[in-house]
Amino acid sequence: MKDVRRDAWVLRDDGLAALVRELARDGRQVIGPTVRDGAIVLAEVDDAAQLPHGWGVELAAGRYRLVRREDAMVFAHSAGPQSWKAYLHPQHVRRWTADRNAGGEWTVRGEDEREADAVPAYAFLGVRPCDLRAIAVQGRVLGGGPGADTAYRRRLDRTFIVAVECTDPGATCFCTSMGSGPAVDVHDRGYDLAMTELLDEGGHRFLIRAGSDAGAELLTRLPVEGAAPLTESAARHVVADAAERMGRSMPPVDLHALMAGSMAAERWDDVASRCLTCGNCTMVCPTCFCTTTEDVTDLTGDHAERWQRWDSCFDLDFSQLHGGPVRASGRSRYRQWLTHKLGTWHDQFGESGCVGCGRCIVWCPVGIDITEEAAALAEETGQPENRGSVQAAESVRHARQEGGGRR
Amino acid sequence: MPAAARATRPTLAVFKLASCDGCQLTLLDCEDELLELAGRVEIRHFLEASSAVGSGPYDLALVEGSITTAEDRRRVHEIRAAARHLVTIGACATAGGIQALRNFADVAEYRATVYARPEYIATLATSTPVSAHVPVDFELRGCPIDRGQLLEVITAFLVGRKPDIPDHSVCFACKRRGTVCVTVAHGTPCLGPVTHAGCGAICPAYGRGCYGCFGPSASPNLPALIPLLRRDGMDEPTLGRALRTYNATAFAELAARSGEERPS
Ligand code: SF4
Ligand code: SF4
Ligand code: SF4
Ligand code: SF4
Numbered sequence: 250m251k252d253v254r255r256d257a258w259v260l261r262d263d264g265l266a267a268l269v270r271e272l273a274r275d276g277r278q279v280i281g282p283t284v285r286d287g288a289i290v291l292a293e294v295d296d297a298a299q300l301p302h303g304w305g306v307e308l309a310a311g312r313y314r315l316v317r318r319e320d321a322m323v324f325a326h327s328a329g330p331q332s333w334k335a336y337l338h339p340q341h342v343r344r345w346t347a348d349r350n351a352g353g354e355w356t357v358r359g360e361d362e363r364e365a366d367a368v369p370a371y372a373f374l375g376v377r378p379c380d381l382r383a384i385a386v387q388g389r390v391l392g393g394g395p396g397a398d399t400a401y402r403r404r405l406d407r408t409f410i411v412a413v414e415c416t417d418p419g420a421t422c423f424c425t426s427m428g429s430g431p432a433v434d435v436h437d438r439g440y441d442l443a444m445t446e447l448l449d450e451g452g453h454r455f456l457i458r459a460g461s462d463a464g465a466e467l468l469t470r471l472p473v474e475g476a477a478p479l480t481e482s483a484a485r486h487v488v489a490d491a492a493e494r495m496g497r498s499m500p501p502v503d504l505h506a507l508m509a510g511s512m513a514a515e516r517w518d519d520v521a522s523r524c525l526t527c528g529n530c531t532m533v534c535p536t537c538f539c540t541t542t543e544d545v546t547d548l549t550g551d552h553a554e555r556w557q558r559w560d561s562c563f564d565l566d567f568s569q570l571h572g573g574p575v576r577a578s579g580r581s582r583y584r585q586w587l588t589h590k591l592g593t594w595h596d597q598f599g600e601s602g603c604v605g606c607g608r609c610i611v612w613c614p615v616g617i618d619i620t621e622e623a624a625a626l627a628e629e630t631g632q633p634e635n636r637g638s639v640q641a642a643e644s645v646r647h648a649r650q651e652g653g654g655r656r
Numbered sequence: 657m658p659a660a661a662r663a664t665r666p667t668l669a670v671f672k673l674a675s676c677d678g679c680q681l682t683l684l685d686c687e688d689e690l691l692e693l694a695g696r697v698e699i700r701h702f703l704e705a706s707s708a709v710g711s712g713p714y715d716l717a718l719v720e721g722s723i724t725t726a727e728d729r730r731r732v733h734e735i736r737a738a739a740r741h742l743v744t745i746g747a748c749a750t751a752g753g754i755q756a757l758r759n760f761a762d763v764a765e766y767r768a769t770v771y772a773r774p775e776y777i778a779t780l781a782t783s784t785p786v787s788a789h790v791p792v793d794f795e796l797r798g799c800p801i802d803r804g805q806l807l808e809v810i811t812a813f814l815v816g817r818k819p820d821i822p823d824h825s826v827c828f829a830c831k832r833r834g835t836v837c838v839t840v841a842h843g844t845p846c847l848g849p850v851t852h853a854g855c856g857a858i859c860p861a862y863g864r865g866c867y868g869c870f871g872p873s874a875s876p877n878l879p880a881l882i883p884l885l886r887r888d889g890m891d892e893p894t895l896g897r898a899l900r901t902y903n904a905t906a907f908a909e910l911a912a913r914s915g916e917e918r919p920s
Contacts, residue, residue: 286841543820547692614846
C-alpha cells in the first residue's frame with residue numbers, strides 16, 4: 250500500500266476544483282492567483298475556474314505584461330504585484346484602543362489576538378518556492394524572538410499552504426542564486442501540500458505530495474491516482490529545466506561581506522540619481538516587515554486607537570529622530586534597503602532577507618535591479634568570487650529547519 | 657488639551673482667499689462628524705455654512721485659497737494675528753493653486769483677454785501660497801483636500817498632537833491598497849512616485865495615472881521620473897501641462913532646483 254504521507258500522487262486538472270472545494274469545506278478562505286487589472290494578483294478564489302488558466306506574464310525591470318499562453322497551464326507565471334504578506338502581515342491593523350470615562354479614567358484594551366481564531370483560516374493556493382522561503386524568513390522576524398507579533402503567528406499557524414514548484418521562471422527571477430527554488434525542498438516544513446504542474450503527452454496534471462499531516466489528510470479526500478515513475482521523473486525534469494532558465498542571477502560573491510564592505514561605494518550615488526525613493530520595492534518585497542504606528546483620536550478626545558501600518562526605509566519619516574531624519578538622502582535610503590536585505594539581515598536573523606523573487610525589479614517604476622546593483626558594487630569594491638552563495642544557502646537551509654517556517 | 661480648558665470650547669474659523677470653495681466644502685461633507693464637531697468646537701466664522709460672523713481670536717483657523725489681490729495680502733495678516741493655530745488647506749493655499757499659472761504668464765494680457773472691462777479687475781501679478789506671506793502651522797495638501805485628513809488635522813489640533821499626515825509618495829498608498837501599478841503593468845504615465853500621498857491613491861485604483869494634485873512628496877526625484885513619462889507617451893506639451901496644474905509652482909520650483917543640483 251502506498252504511504253500517503255510520503256508518496257507522490259497525481260491530480261488531474263479537474264482535481265483542482267476538488268482541491269479548492271475541500272479547502273473551502275474545511276472552513277478556509279482560499280487565496281490564490283487570479284487575473285485582475287492586467288496582472289495575476291492574489292485574491293479570494295471560490296472556484297478553480299478563477300485561477301489563471303492559460304495566462305502567463307512577461308517580465309522585465311520596471312515592466313509587467315499579462316499575456317495569453319498557448320497552453321492551459323495554471324501556474325506557469327512568476328511572482329505578481331503582491332505577496333502573501335498582504336494576508337499574513339496586513340498593511341493596517343489595530344493594536345489597541347483606549348477610552349476615557351466621565352471621571353477622566355482611561356481604559357486601555359489591547360487587541361484580543363484570539364479573535365484572529367474567529368475568522369476563517371486561510372488556505373494559500375499556489376505558493377511559489379521563493380515565497381515559501383519568504384514566508385519562513387518573515388516568520389522568523391515576526392513569528393518569534395524579540396520582534397514577535399503574536400497575531401502574525403496565529404495567522405501563519407492556521408494557514409494551510411499549497412506550494413507549487415516553478416516551471417516557468419520569469420526574466421527577473423533568481424531564486425537559484427538565493428537557494429530558494431525553483432524546487433520545493435522535501436525537507437521544508439513550511440508547506441502542507443506541494444504540487445508540480447505537468448502538461449505533456451500524459452495530459453494536464455499535477456504531481457502532488459503531502460508535507461504535513463493536515464496535507465496528508467486532505468490528500469485522502471482528493472481524486473488522486475498513484476504516480477507512475479515516469480510522471481515523477483517528468484516533474485523532476487521540468488523543475489530542473491526551470492533552474493537553467495533563471496532570468497537573472499546574483500554575483501557569485503559573499504553578499505553579506507560585500508554589503509559590509511561597500512558602505513562608501515560610489516555606486517550608491519549612481520543608483521540614488523535613478524531611485525525615486527517611492528518605496529515600491531519594499532512594499533512588494535515578501536520579506537520586508539517594517540511598520541510604523543499611527544495614533545487616532547476622535548473629536549471628543551475620549552477615544553484613542555493605535556494602528557500599525559506598513560512603512561518603509563524609503564520614507565523620510567522612518568528615520569526621523571529629534572532634529573530630522575537620519576537618512577535624509579536618497580543614497581542613504583537605497584543603501585539601507587540593499588544592505589539590510591542582503592547584508593545586515595544575516596547579522597540580525599542569520600540568513601539573507603532576499604529570496605530572489607524578482608518583485609522589486611519588476612515593480613520598481615524605473616527598473617532598478619537588485620542583482621545589477623549588487624554586481625556593480627562587487628565590481629567597484631573588487632569583492633572576490635567565492636563559495637559564499639553556497640555557504641549562504643547552507644545557513645539558510647539550517648535556519649529554515651528551525652523556527653519561523655515551521656508551522 | 658488640559659482638563660481646565662475643556663470647559664470652554666475651542667473656537668474654529670474658516671477663511672477663504674482666492675479659491676473655488678471645494679476644500680471648505682470638504683468640511684461640510686464630513687456629514688457624520690459635523691454635528692459632533694459643532695458640539696466640540698465653537699464655529700465662529702464659516703461663511704460657507706453660516707452668515708454669522710464672530711470675531712477672533714480663534715484657536716484654529718483653516719485658510720483656503722491663495723493670495724492674488726492686495727486686499728487678501730493684507731487680510732491674511734489679520735487672520736494670522738487672530739489665530740492661535742493657522743492651518744492652510746488645499747493646493748491654492750499651500751502652493752498657489754491653478755491660478756498660479758499666471759506666475760508664468762503676463763497677467764495684464766490675461767486680464768485684457770478674459771474680461772470685457774479689464775479696468776475693473778484689481779489683481780496681483782502672481783498667485784502665492786499663504787506661507788509666502790505669514791507663518792503657517794500646518795499645510796494640508798490636496799485639490800481638493802481629503803475629508804479623512806481634514807478630520808485628522810482638526811482632531812490632532814484639538815488634543816494637541818501632531819497630525820498623522822505622511823509626506824511620502826502616492827506609491828506607498830497605492831501598494832498598501834493592492835492596486836496593480838499602472839505604469840509597470842499598463843505603461844500608463846503616473847506622477848505617483850513624486851507626488852505627496854493623502855488621496856489614498858485614487859487615480860491608479862481606477863486605472864489612470866496620478867496627476868499630482870497633492871503636489872510634490874517630501875523627497876521627489878523628478879529628473880528620474882521624467883524619462884519614464886516620456887517613454888509612456890507624454891510629449892513635451894503634455895508633460896508641461898501635467899506638471900503645471902494645481903501645484904504648478906511647487907513642481908516648477910522642484911524642476912528648477914533639480915536642474916541645478918542632482919538629488920542626493
Ligand atoms: S529583495 Fe527583491 S528579489 Fe529579493 S525577496 Fe525582496 S522583492 Fe524579492
Ligand atoms: S529593507 Fe527597509 S523596509 Fe525592508 S525590512 Fe529592511 S529596513 Fe524594513
Ligand atoms: S529602487 Fe525603485 S521601487 Fe525602490 S524606491 Fe527606488 S525607484 Fe522606488
Ligand atoms: S500606479 Fe502610480 S502611484 Fe501606483 S505604484 Fe504605480 S507609479 Fe506609484
